[in-house]
Amino acid sequence: MIFTPPAVSKLLAKIVTLGKEKIGSVYDPTCGSGSLLLKVINEYKDQESYKDIKVYGQESNPTTYNLARMNMILHGMHYRNFDIQQDDTLEQPQHLEKRFEAVVANPPFSADWSASAGFLTDERFQDYGKLAPKSKADFAFVQHMVHQLDENGTMAVVLPHGVLFRGAAEGHIRKHLIKDKNYLDAVIGLPVNIFYGTPIPTCILVLKKNRQHSDNILFIDASKNYGKASNQNYLRSEDLEAILSAVDSRQAQDKFAYVAPIQKTSNYETIEKHDFNLNIPRYVDTFEEEEDINLASLLTDIENVNVELDSIDSKLEVFYKELGIKGVR
Structure with a gap:
Protein backbone atom coordinates (compact mmCIF):
# COMPACT_ATOMS: atom_id res chain seq x y z
CA MET A 1 0.00 0.00 0.00
CA ILE A 2 1.27 3.47 -0.95
CA PHE A 3 0.13 6.17 1.46
CA THR A 4 -0.80 9.56 0.07
CA PRO A 5 1.40 12.35 1.47
CA PRO A 6 -0.67 15.03 3.25
CA ALA A 7 0.40 17.73 0.79
CA VAL A 8 -0.75 15.65 -2.18
CA SER A 9 -4.08 14.96 -0.43
CA LYS A 10 -4.47 18.67 0.19
CA LEU A 11 -3.75 19.41 -3.47
CA LEU A 12 -6.36 16.90 -4.66
CA ALA A 13 -8.91 18.27 -2.18
CA LYS A 14 -8.39 21.86 -3.30
CA ILE A 15 -8.60 20.94 -6.99
CA VAL A 16 -11.97 19.18 -6.70
CA THR A 17 -13.43 22.00 -4.57
CA LEU A 18 -11.93 24.90 -6.53
CA GLY A 19 -14.58 27.55 -7.21
CA LYS A 20 -17.33 25.60 -5.43
CA GLU A 21 -19.05 27.22 -2.47
CA LYS A 22 -20.33 23.83 -1.37
CA ILE A 23 -20.53 20.20 -2.45
CA GLY A 24 -23.11 17.59 -1.56
CA SER A 25 -20.97 14.47 -1.86
CA VAL A 26 -17.43 13.14 -2.19
CA TYR A 27 -16.27 9.66 -3.21
CA ASP A 28 -12.99 7.74 -3.07
CA PRO A 29 -13.02 4.24 -4.66
CA THR A 30 -9.73 3.25 -2.99
CA CYS A 31 -10.17 5.16 0.23
CA GLY A 32 -7.63 3.47 2.51
CA SER A 33 -7.95 5.00 5.96
CA GLY A 34 -10.22 7.77 4.65
CA SER A 35 -7.72 10.60 5.05
CA LEU A 36 -8.21 11.89 1.51
CA LEU A 37 -11.99 12.02 1.99
CA LEU A 38 -11.52 13.97 5.20
CA LYS A 39 -9.18 16.40 3.44
CA VAL A 40 -11.92 17.18 0.93
CA ILE A 41 -14.68 17.85 3.46
CA ASN A 42 -12.29 19.88 5.61
CA GLU A 43 -12.24 22.45 2.81
CA TYR A 44 -15.72 23.35 4.10
CA LYS A 45 -15.17 22.91 7.85
CA ASP A 46 -15.88 26.58 8.58
CA GLN A 47 -19.15 26.58 6.64
CA GLU A 48 -22.65 25.58 7.59
CA SER A 49 -22.77 23.16 4.63
CA TYR A 50 -19.99 21.05 6.20
CA LYS A 51 -22.38 18.92 8.23
CA ASP A 52 -24.47 18.07 5.15
CA ILE A 53 -21.70 16.63 2.98
CA LYS A 54 -22.14 12.91 2.29
CA VAL A 55 -18.96 10.85 2.23
CA TYR A 56 -18.61 7.61 0.28
CA GLY A 57 -15.71 5.22 -0.06
CA GLN A 58 -14.67 1.68 -0.79
CA GLU A 59 -11.63 -0.22 0.44
CA SER A 60 -10.58 -3.80 -0.35
CA ASN A 61 -8.49 -4.41 2.76
CA PRO A 62 -10.73 -5.34 5.75
CA THR A 63 -8.41 -3.87 8.37
CA THR A 64 -7.99 -0.58 6.52
CA TYR A 65 -11.73 -0.47 5.85
CA ASN A 66 -12.46 -0.60 9.59
CA LEU A 67 -9.81 2.04 10.18
CA ALA A 68 -11.54 4.32 7.67
CA ARG A 69 -14.88 4.02 9.46
CA MET A 70 -13.23 4.71 12.82
CA ASN A 71 -11.45 7.69 11.27
CA MET A 72 -14.77 9.17 10.17
CA ILE A 73 -16.26 8.87 13.65
CA LEU A 74 -13.14 10.22 15.36
CA HIS A 75 -13.34 13.29 13.09
CA GLY A 76 -16.92 14.00 14.11
CA MET A 77 -18.74 12.54 11.12
CA HIS A 78 -22.27 11.39 11.90
CA TYR A 79 -22.75 7.74 10.96
CA ARG A 80 -25.60 8.69 8.63
CA ASN A 81 -23.27 10.98 6.65
CA PHE A 82 -20.73 8.40 5.55
CA ASP A 83 -20.96 5.12 3.69
CA ILE A 84 -17.69 3.17 3.58
CA GLN A 85 -17.89 -0.29 2.00
CA GLN A 86 -15.43 -3.17 1.97
CA ASP A 87 -14.76 -4.98 -1.32
CA ASP A 88 -12.76 -4.83 -4.54
CA THR A 89 -13.93 -1.66 -6.31
CA LEU A 90 -13.31 -2.89 -9.85
CA GLU A 91 -14.72 -6.39 -9.35
CA GLN A 92 -17.50 -5.60 -6.85
CA PRO A 93 -18.38 -1.88 -6.89
CA GLN A 94 -20.69 -0.93 -4.04
CA HIS A 95 -21.92 2.51 -5.13
CA LEU A 96 -22.52 1.97 -8.83
CA GLU A 97 -25.93 3.64 -8.92
CA LYS A 98 -24.68 6.88 -7.30
CA ARG A 99 -23.02 9.96 -8.80
CA PHE A 100 -20.74 12.30 -6.86
CA GLU A 101 -19.80 15.97 -7.08
CA ALA A 102 -16.19 15.34 -6.02
CA VAL A 103 -14.28 12.15 -6.86
CA VAL A 104 -10.72 11.65 -5.61
CA ALA A 105 -8.31 8.73 -5.42
CA ASN A 106 -4.76 7.54 -5.18
CA PRO A 107 -5.30 3.99 -6.47
CA PRO A 108 -2.54 1.37 -6.25
CA PHE A 109 -0.09 2.06 -9.06
CA SER A 110 -0.25 -0.38 -11.99
CA ALA A 111 -2.13 -2.99 -9.95
CA ASP A 112 -3.27 -6.35 -11.30
CA TRP A 113 -6.94 -6.97 -12.07
CA SER A 114 -8.84 -9.69 -13.91
CA ALA A 115 -9.68 -7.66 -17.06
CA SER A 116 -12.10 -10.45 -17.95
CA ALA A 117 -14.06 -10.16 -21.20
CA GLY A 118 -17.29 -9.74 -19.25
CA PHE A 119 -16.22 -6.21 -18.34
CA LEU A 120 -16.70 -5.18 -21.98
CA THR A 121 -20.45 -5.16 -21.27
CA ASP A 122 -20.04 -3.48 -17.87
CA GLU A 123 -21.61 -0.01 -17.92
CA ARG A 124 -18.37 1.52 -16.68
CA PHE A 125 -16.24 0.20 -19.56
CA GLN A 126 -18.46 -0.69 -22.51
CA ASP A 127 -18.28 2.70 -24.28
CA TYR A 128 -14.51 2.44 -24.64
CA GLY A 129 -14.33 -0.89 -26.47
CA LYS A 130 -11.07 -1.72 -24.67
CA LEU A 131 -10.04 -2.76 -21.17
CA ALA A 132 -6.98 -1.74 -19.22
CA PRO A 133 -4.25 -4.44 -19.25
CA LYS A 134 -4.37 -7.14 -16.57
CA SER A 135 -1.07 -5.95 -15.13
CA LYS A 136 -1.95 -2.22 -15.21
CA ALA A 137 -5.37 -1.37 -13.79
CA ASP A 138 -4.68 2.40 -13.78
CA PHE A 139 -7.16 3.26 -16.51
CA ALA A 140 -9.73 0.81 -15.13
CA PHE A 141 -9.82 2.96 -11.99
CA VAL A 142 -10.08 6.10 -14.15
CA GLN A 143 -13.01 4.63 -16.10
CA HIS A 144 -14.73 3.58 -12.90
CA MET A 145 -14.30 7.04 -11.37
CA VAL A 146 -15.55 8.78 -14.50
CA HIS A 147 -18.66 6.61 -14.38
CA GLN A 148 -19.33 7.69 -10.78
CA LEU A 149 -18.74 11.39 -11.48
CA ASP A 150 -21.72 13.73 -11.49
CA GLU A 151 -22.36 15.79 -14.64
CA ASN A 152 -21.15 18.93 -12.89
CA GLY A 153 -18.54 17.25 -10.71
CA THR A 154 -14.73 17.35 -10.65
CA MET A 155 -12.45 14.33 -10.42
CA ALA A 156 -8.74 14.27 -9.50
CA VAL A 157 -6.68 11.08 -9.44
CA VAL A 158 -3.00 10.35 -8.80
CA LEU A 159 -1.46 7.93 -11.30
CA PRO A 160 1.97 6.80 -12.51
CA HIS A 161 3.40 8.75 -15.44
CA GLY A 162 2.99 5.76 -17.75
CA VAL A 163 -0.72 6.49 -18.19
CA LEU A 164 0.26 9.61 -20.15
CA PHE A 165 2.01 7.81 -22.98
CA ARG A 166 1.61 4.00 -22.90
CA GLY A 167 0.01 2.70 -26.09
CA ALA A 168 -2.20 -0.25 -27.13
CA ALA A 169 -5.42 -0.46 -25.06
CA GLU A 170 -4.34 2.35 -22.74
CA GLY A 171 -3.69 4.63 -25.71
CA HIS A 172 -7.15 3.79 -27.05
CA ILE A 173 -8.82 4.58 -23.72
CA ARG A 174 -6.85 7.82 -23.40
CA LYS A 175 -7.92 8.93 -26.89
CA HIS A 176 -11.55 8.07 -26.14
CA LEU A 177 -11.50 10.14 -22.93
CA ILE A 178 -10.06 13.13 -24.81
CA LYS A 179 -11.52 13.07 -28.32
CA ASP A 180 -14.84 11.27 -27.89
CA LYS A 181 -15.78 12.17 -24.30
CA ASN A 182 -13.78 15.40 -23.92
CA TYR A 183 -13.50 14.86 -20.17
CA LEU A 184 -9.79 15.49 -19.54
CA ASP A 185 -9.30 19.00 -18.14
CA ALA A 186 -5.73 19.08 -16.81
CA VAL A 187 -2.53 17.06 -16.47
CA ILE A 188 -0.20 17.90 -13.58
CA GLY A 189 3.28 16.38 -13.36
CA LEU A 190 4.48 15.90 -9.78
CA PRO A 191 8.07 15.67 -8.45
CA VAL A 192 9.71 12.27 -8.14
CA ASN A 193 10.17 10.59 -4.78
CA ILE A 194 7.26 12.27 -2.98
CA PHE A 195 5.47 9.01 -2.19
CA TYR A 196 6.78 6.96 0.71
CA GLY A 197 8.27 3.68 -0.46
CA THR A 198 8.50 4.39 -4.19
CA PRO A 199 10.50 6.86 -6.33
CA ILE A 200 8.09 6.39 -9.25
CA PRO A 201 7.19 9.65 -11.05
CA THR A 202 3.50 10.47 -10.74
CA CYS A 203 0.91 12.83 -12.15
CA ILE A 204 -2.58 14.07 -11.40
CA LEU A 205 -5.33 13.84 -13.99
CA VAL A 206 -8.25 16.25 -13.57
CA LEU A 207 -11.46 15.28 -15.36
CA LYS A 208 -14.84 16.97 -15.72
CA LYS A 209 -17.89 15.97 -17.71
CA ASN A 210 -19.09 19.54 -18.17
CA ARG A 211 -15.90 21.45 -18.96
CA GLN A 212 -15.76 25.23 -19.15
CA HIS A 213 -12.64 25.08 -21.36
CA SER A 214 -13.76 22.31 -23.68
CA ASP A 215 -11.34 23.05 -26.55
CA ASN A 216 -8.07 22.63 -24.65
CA ILE A 217 -6.22 20.79 -21.87
CA LEU A 218 -4.01 22.42 -19.25
CA PHE A 219 -0.54 20.94 -18.71
CA ILE A 220 1.50 21.77 -15.61
CA ASP A 221 5.08 20.63 -15.03
CA ALA A 222 5.60 20.82 -11.26
CA SER A 223 8.40 18.25 -11.30
CA LYS A 224 10.94 20.79 -10.05
CA ASN A 225 8.68 22.35 -7.43
CA TYR A 226 9.56 20.62 -4.18
CA GLY A 227 11.55 20.69 -0.98
CA LYS A 228 14.03 18.01 0.06
CA ALA A 229 14.08 16.06 3.30
CA SER A 230 16.77 13.52 4.23
CA ASN A 231 15.50 10.77 1.92
CA GLN A 232 12.22 12.16 0.58
CA ASN A 233 10.98 15.03 -1.52
CA TYR A 234 7.85 16.93 -0.51
CA LEU A 235 5.50 19.62 -1.78
CA ARG A 236 5.91 22.90 0.08
CA SER A 237 3.12 25.42 0.63
CA GLU A 238 4.53 27.63 -2.13
CA ASP A 239 4.51 24.64 -4.51
CA LEU A 240 0.84 23.98 -3.79
CA GLU A 241 0.06 27.66 -4.31
CA ALA A 242 1.88 27.71 -7.66
CA ILE A 243 0.03 24.63 -8.93
CA LEU A 244 -3.40 25.80 -7.75
CA SER A 245 -2.83 29.28 -9.16
CA ALA A 246 -1.99 27.76 -12.55
CA VAL A 247 -5.09 25.53 -12.43
CA ASP A 248 -7.26 28.52 -11.54
CA SER A 249 -5.82 31.04 -14.02
CA ARG A 250 -5.34 28.53 -16.84
CA GLN A 251 -2.63 30.69 -18.41
CA ALA A 252 0.65 29.64 -20.02
CA GLN A 253 3.71 30.12 -17.81
CA ASP A 254 7.27 29.76 -19.03
CA LYS A 255 8.59 26.25 -18.30
CA PHE A 256 5.67 25.54 -15.96
CA ALA A 257 2.27 25.58 -17.66
CA TYR A 258 0.81 25.36 -21.16
CA VAL A 259 -2.75 25.33 -22.48
CA ALA A 260 -2.81 22.86 -25.38
CA PRO A 261 -5.57 22.92 -28.01
CA ILE A 262 -7.19 19.54 -28.57
CA GLN A 263 -7.86 19.88 -32.32
CA LYS A 264 -5.29 20.65 -34.99
CA THR A 265 -4.39 24.29 -35.50
CA SER A 266 -1.73 25.95 -37.61
CA ASN A 267 0.22 27.59 -34.82
CA TYR A 268 0.37 25.24 -31.86
CA GLU A 269 1.65 21.85 -30.81
CA THR A 270 -1.63 20.05 -30.26
CA ILE A 271 -2.77 16.89 -28.53
CA GLU A 272 -4.26 15.37 -31.66
CA LYS A 273 -1.02 16.01 -33.57
CA HIS A 274 0.80 14.00 -30.90
CA ASP A 275 -1.71 11.15 -31.29
CA PHE A 276 -3.11 11.87 -27.81
CA ASN A 277 0.21 11.23 -26.13
CA LEU A 278 0.12 13.35 -22.97
CA ASN A 279 3.79 13.23 -22.01
CA ILE A 280 4.25 16.63 -20.41
CA PRO A 281 7.57 17.69 -22.07
CA ARG A 282 5.75 17.53 -25.42
CA TYR A 283 3.71 20.55 -24.31
CA VAL A 284 5.61 22.35 -21.55
CA ASP A 285 9.05 23.46 -22.70
CA THR A 286 11.38 22.29 -19.93
CA PHE A 287 14.61 22.84 -21.88
CA GLU A 288 17.24 24.69 -19.89
CA GLU A 289 19.81 26.56 -21.96
Missing part, protein backbone atom coordinates in the same frame (compact mmCIF):
# COMPACT_ATOMS: atom_id res chain seq x y z
CA GLU A 290 23.42 25.82 -21.12
CA GLU A 291 25.74 28.66 -20.27
CA ASP A 292 27.88 29.97 -23.13
CA ILE A 293 31.36 28.48 -23.18
CA ASN A 294 34.24 30.94 -22.92
CA LEU A 295 36.67 29.46 -25.48
CA ALA A 296 39.59 31.67 -24.47
CA SER A 297 39.23 30.59 -20.83
CA LEU A 298 38.86 26.96 -21.87
CA LEU A 299 42.05 27.09 -23.98
CA THR A 300 43.93 28.65 -21.07
CA ASP A 301 42.73 25.82 -18.79
CA ILE A 302 43.88 23.22 -21.33
CA GLU A 303 47.32 24.86 -21.60
CA ASN A 304 47.66 24.87 -17.81
CA VAL A 305 46.75 21.19 -17.67
CA ASN A 306 49.34 20.38 -20.38
CA VAL A 307 52.01 22.26 -18.43
CA GLU A 308 51.13 20.28 -15.31
CA LEU A 309 51.24 16.99 -17.24
CA ASP A 310 54.70 17.86 -18.60
CA SER A 311 55.90 18.54 -15.06
CA ILE A 312 54.52 15.19 -13.85
CA ASP A 313 56.17 13.38 -16.78
CA SER A 314 59.52 14.94 -15.90
CA LYS A 315 59.23 13.80 -12.28
CA LEU A 316 58.24 10.29 -13.33
CA GLU A 317 61.28 10.14 -15.67
CA VAL A 318 63.56 10.77 -12.69
CA PHE A 319 61.88 7.96 -10.68
CA TYR A 320 62.19 5.54 -13.62
CA LYS A 321 65.94 6.22 -13.88
CA GLU A 322 66.44 5.68 -10.14
CA LEU A 323 64.58 2.35 -10.38
CA GLY A 324 66.48 1.30 -13.50
CA ILE A 325 63.32 1.17 -15.59
CA LYS A 326 63.82 1.99 -19.27
CA GLY A 327 61.45 2.65 -22.13
CA VAL A 328 58.55 3.74 -19.94
CA ARG A 329 56.98 6.95 -20.98
